[in-house]
Amino acid sequence: MWxxxxxxxxxxxxxxxxxxxxxxxxxxxxxDLPADASALIDRLPDSAALAWVRHGDGLVGWGEALRFxxxxxxxxxxxxxxxxxxxxxxxxxxxxGLPGSGLVAFGSFAFDDVSPGDEEEDPAxxxxxxxxxxxxxxRRGDRAWLTTVALVGDRSAPVGDELLSAYPVQPVTGPxxxxxxxxxxxxxxxxxxxxxxxxxxxxxxxxxxxxARDVVATTEHPVDxxxxxxxxxxxxxxCWTFSVDxxxxxxxxxxxxxxxxxxxxxxxxxxxxxDHGGTTPDTQGDDADLLRAAQLARSSKDLxxxxxxxxxxxAALEPYCSSMNVPEVPFVLHLPNVMHLATDVTGVLxxxxxxxxxxxxxxxxxxxxxxxxxxxxxxxxxxRDLIREIEGLDRARYAGPVGWVGADGDGEWGIALRSxxxxxxxxxxxxxxxxxxxxxxxxxxxxxxxxxxxxxxxRYALRTR
Ligand SMILES: C=C(O[C@H]1C=CC=C(C(=O)O)[C@@H]1O)C(=O)O
Numbered sequence: 001m002w003x004x005x006x007x008x009x010x011x012x013x014x015x016x017x018x019x020x021x022x023x024x025x026x027x028x029x030x031x032d033l034p035a036d037a038s039a040l041i042d043r044l045p046d047s048a049a050l051a052w053v054r055h056g057d058g059l060v061g062w063g064e065a066l067r068f069x070x071x072x073x074x075x076x077x078x079x080x081x082x083x084x085x086x087x088x089x090x091x092x093x094x095x096x097g098l099p100g101s102g103l104v105a106f107g108s109f110a111f112d113d114v115s116p117g118d119e120e121e122d123p124a125x126x127x128x129x130x131x132x133x134x135x136x137x138x139r140r141g142d143r144a145w146l147t148t149v150a151l152v153g154d155r156s157a158p159v160g161d162e163l164l165s166a167y168p169v170q171p172v173t174g175p176x177x178x179x180x181x182x183x184x185x186x187x188x189x190x191x192x193x194x195x196x197x198x199x200x201x202x203x204x205x206x207x208x209x210x211x212a213r214d215v216v217a218t219t220e221h222p223v224d225x226x227x228x229x230x231x232x233x234x235x236x237x238x239c240w241t242f243s244v245d246x247x248x249x250x251x252x253x254x255x256x257x258x259x260x261x262x263x264x265x266x267x268x269x270x271x272x273x274x275d276h277g278g279t280t281p282d283t284q285g286d287d288a289d290l291l292r293a294a295q296l297a298r299s300s301k302d303l304x305x306x307x308x309x310x311x312x313x314x315a316a317l318e319p320y321c322s323s324m325n326v327p328e329v330p331f332v333l334h335l336p337n338v339m340h341l342a343t344d345v346t347g348v349l350x351x352x353x354x355x356x357x358x359x360x361x362x363x364x365x366x367x368x369x370x371x372x373x374x375x376x377x378x379x380x381x382x383x384r385d386l387i388r389e390i391e392g393l394d395r396a397r398y399a400g401p402v403g404w405v406g407a408d409g410d411g412e413w414g415i416a417l418r419s420x421x422x423x424x425x426x427x428x429x430x431x432x433x434x435x436x437x438x439x440x441x442x443x444x445x446x447x448x449x450x451x452x453x454x455x456x457x458x459r460y461a462l463r464t465r
Contacts, residue, residue, distance in 0.1 A: 020085050021066055022152040023132065027094040027101045030137070033144040037237070041229045043137050045167040047427070049225045050106045050133050051243040052404050052412065053233055057141065058240075059100050059404060062167055063134025065149040066105075073113040075128035076367030076401075083130060083363065087407055094407075096145040099259050100138045103149070103407040105130040107363065108244035108416065111371060111395040112384070127397075129245045130405075135163060172227050174464040176220025183214030183431060184393045190451070191444035194436070196390050201440045208308045209377035209386050212435030213451055214393055217420070217462055222427035228420075228461040235336060236457055240403075240414045247397045249419025250457050252335055252342075255369050255401050256317075257412045258362035263317060263347045268333065269309035269374045269437050270302030270341030273453040289339075293332040296339055301441040306330055306341040309437070312373035312380070313345050320360055320368070321347035337456040361409030366401040375399040375415055375435065396421055398433035418457040432458040 033039050037056030044051070050061035066086065070078040083105060094102035110127035136147040148163050185193060190213045197209045225243050232250035233241040239250035254266040272292050296302055314326045324347035333342040349359055360368075376399075377383025398421065403413035423429040434454035436447040 020089050023065060023086065023090040023103065024150045024152060025090055025092040025094070025103045025147060027092075027096050027145050027147040029096055030144040030146050033137070033139060038230060038233065040137055040139060041226060041233055043169065044226050044229070045169045047222075047224045047226060049229060049243050050131060051229050052106065052240060053229070053242075054240045055237055057139050059104060059106075059136055059138045061104075061106060061131075061133030061136040063163075064131055065134050065151050066132040068130045069126035070109075070128035071126060075109055076363060076370075079107060079109075079128055079130050080361055080363045080367070083361070083405060086132070090407070092407060094147075096143065098138075098140050098143060098145070099410055100136075100140065100404070100406060101145045101147060103132070104136055104147070104404050104411075105132045106244045106404050107131070107413075108247045108397050108402045109366075109370075109400040110397050111375065111400040112388070131245060135167065172230070173221060173224045174227055175223050175462055176464070178220070178462045179218045180459070181216050181218070183216050185213055185391075187213070187448065191448050193390055193392065194438055194442065194444040194447045197386065197438040198440065198442055198444070200386055201438065206382040206386060207378045208305060208373060208437060208439050209383045210373075210375050210399075210435050210437050211387065211391055211447075212393055212395060212398065212433055214398075215432045215455060217430040217432060217459075219428045219430065219462065223422055223430060223462075225422070228458075231461045231463075232457060235460060236418070238333070238335060239418065239457075240412070242402050242414060242416070244402055246422045246424055247402060247416055247419060248422060248461075249416055250461075251402070251414040251417045251419065252333060252340065253374060253415045253417055255372070255403075255413045255415050256362060256365045258349070258359075258365055258410050260410065261349045261352050261359065263321065263349060263365065265313050265317065265345045265369065267306075267309050267313050267343045267345060267372070267374060268340040270296060270299065270306040270330070271436070271450050271454075272296040272299075272302070272339050273450060274337060274339065289334070293334070293339055296341060297330075297332055301439060302341055303330075304441075305437040305439050306343070308378040308439075309372055309374040310343045310345065312378065313369060316369045316372070317345065317347050317365070320349055320365065322350040322352070323348045338450070338453050356408040356410075359409060361405060362403075362411035362413060363405045363409070366403070366413035370401050371399070372415070374437065375417070377437075395433070396431075399435065418454060420458045430458075430462070
């Protein structure tokens with residue numbers, strides 16, 4: 001469903017031209033973007049921020065040229081179709097020619113095909129959204145660019161320089177006091193949910209299930225997304241810091257990156273907490289950390305959990321690839337709050353000779369990979385059914401794909417973890433999410449502690465200092 005009303009066909013549209021929104025897109029190089037890692041986020045004018053940033057590189061966007069909302073099981077395919085329609089009608093001048101320059105859309109999609117309770121609470125809440133910003137600022141290494149997007153026929157919309165001055169940068173505001181309360185299932189009750197998951201696994205119904213919980217934060221002032229993004233991007237540098245349509249976080253897990261025929265996925269599953277409990281890491285490589293890393297790398301429970309996740313990603317990518325590299329042994333990813341077992345799966349897309357148009361888009365690859373066993377379980381259907389039956393939580397867009405797609409279909413999609421959903425109604429109610437992979441040898445109390453550690457990034461982001 002188009003939410004942005006397409007203006008009537010313009011006078012210059014050729015007779016018989018297909019209907020639909022026509023975009024005029026210009027990308028020019030930017031020479032004066034400050035070198036610091038926060039430069040992209042610092043340029044966001046207000047709280048309606050779109051972002052996908054890591055190590056100071058990435059994309060931020062603001063304003064809305066087009067918005068497309070999708071619902072239910074067809075949400076990815078519908079979004080992919082609409083994206084192709086937009087591309088077919090767009091006129092793009094891109095003098096930079098890097099991934100993320102030219103026409104891009106940011107997107108965020110629900111974890112599940114159905115969201116329990118949606119009908120009563122908010123029948124209009126979409127389970128997928130693609131947003132084409134009016135302005136995108138991007139950086140990759142030492143190159144930076146600015147993209148502006150205009151909708152043909154929208155004569156009231158500012159263009160060119162006018163467009164930038166239409167979005168003056170407002171001061172960033174803090175959330176003030178923050179109260180945290182139990183979400184759908186309280187912390188005291190959640191171990192029983194995990195115990196039920198373990199019992200079902202031990203009964204042979206399935207091998208792994210990922211169970212999640214939420215915590216509700218109520219803030220004194222409406223949340224300014226830029227406050228969260230700035231804190232997440234500087235404290236969780238190794239993660240992809242994102243904001244799309246009220247879903248904000250810093251995810252360490254990349255569902256898929258597709259770039260010029262090469263695909264990559266960073267698969268995470270298997271976790272150990274770092275004991276200091278803070279957000280800023282202790283000196284990397286101190287003795288306690290090395291010990292914990294070694295303990296994680298040898299933990300048969302975590303290795304099993306990880307293996308399920310890697311296998312699910314490899315199996316989903318395989319039909320699209322002419323060759324793949326799936327490392328046999330995971331590495332340990334150090335984050336400020338936790339360490340994870342991690343595997344970088346890479347592949348070459350089949351049919352390279354046929355060109356970009358014949359390649360599956362990054363969005364359709366994300367659809368094929370979702371939900372991986374890092375966020376759902378094994379076998380997928382049994383795990384998803386069990387999640388629906390016992391989790392008691394509407395995951396909404398938590399654990400769903402979030403990221404961006406470009407004009408050639410390439411793009412990057414993370415899994416929306418270490419994330420929160422800001423209520424559009426008042427921007428003062430924020431749902432924080434965390435989930436844990438459960439296998440036969442899991443311990444409910446340890447999983448609760450792990451979920452607390454996974455909530456830390458968003459709790460930290462909400463603090464004023
Ligand atoms: C489901 C989450 O984490 C996944 C990713 C990394 C490690 C995980 C684990 O060890 O359980 C989870 O599979 C979450 O952070 O909410």
